[in-house]
Amino acid sequence: MYDYFAIDAIEAPHGRAPAVATGIKRVHPKKIVFTYQGDGDLASIGTAETIHTANRGENITIIFINNTVYGMTGGQMAPTTLLGQQTTTTPYGRNFRNDGYPIRMAEMLATLEGVAYSTRVSMHNAKEVLKAKKAVRRAFQMQIEGMGLTFVELLSACHTNWRVKPLEGQKRVEEELIPYFPLGVFKERKGKDFL
Ligand SMILES: Cc1ncc(C[n+]2csc(CCOP(=O)(O)OP(=O)(O)O)c2C)c(N)n1
Ligand SMILES: [Mg+2]
Secondary structure, eight states: OTTTSSSOOOOOOTTOHHHHHHHHHHHOTTSOOEEEEEHHIIIIITHHHHHHHHHHTOSOEEEEEEOSEETTTTOEEOTTOOBTOOOSSOTTOBOHHHHOOOOOHHHHHHTSTTEEEEEEEEOSSHHHHHHHHHHHHHHHHHHHTTOOEEEEEEEOOOHHHHTOOHHHHHHHIIIIIHHHSOOEEEEEOOSSTTO
């Protein structure tokens, strides 16, 4: 990521980014600290770190890229894989009897007191990308104001592992992901009454 953004960065072991970010933010409270995590990372490997960091209300921002697969390792099922979705580990499609249901992280985290902002946006067209940009800005602004943990989930295609062409992938986000993972703001704290 640090090849693309002019920021200081540290690589955490998979799933552990919120724990590492907790330490960095506590030592450098004036720095804007965020994690950048996939769905396999955040909703499976790092479930404990995600939930407890959010529950502690650490004043960091979590950027969550939900592409419904473990992309980097070749497209295995992730906690957010849709029912019926074929992956290398669910060749007949995800079945809730064996694999459970896709987890809606933004809604789940919104229930925790420590979370100041939880939203889901999408990357499937230019208009939605602009909205996503606003959500990220809002999250950082709330962090600057010290309001608690801010969480931005971004729906994203994974053309390589979905094995689809770019336009088809964007269409799938709109037609298949958004009906299960609705866009919107699930929590937005106003004021600092929790402090
Ligand atoms: C503790 C740990 N377990 C497993 C791996 C292997 N691994 C690397 S990337 C990856 C999948 C990542 O999937 P996701 O977080 O959804 O990110 P994506 O590639 O889809 O953006 C896995 C399992 C690892 N690096 N560390
Ligand atoms: Mg992924």
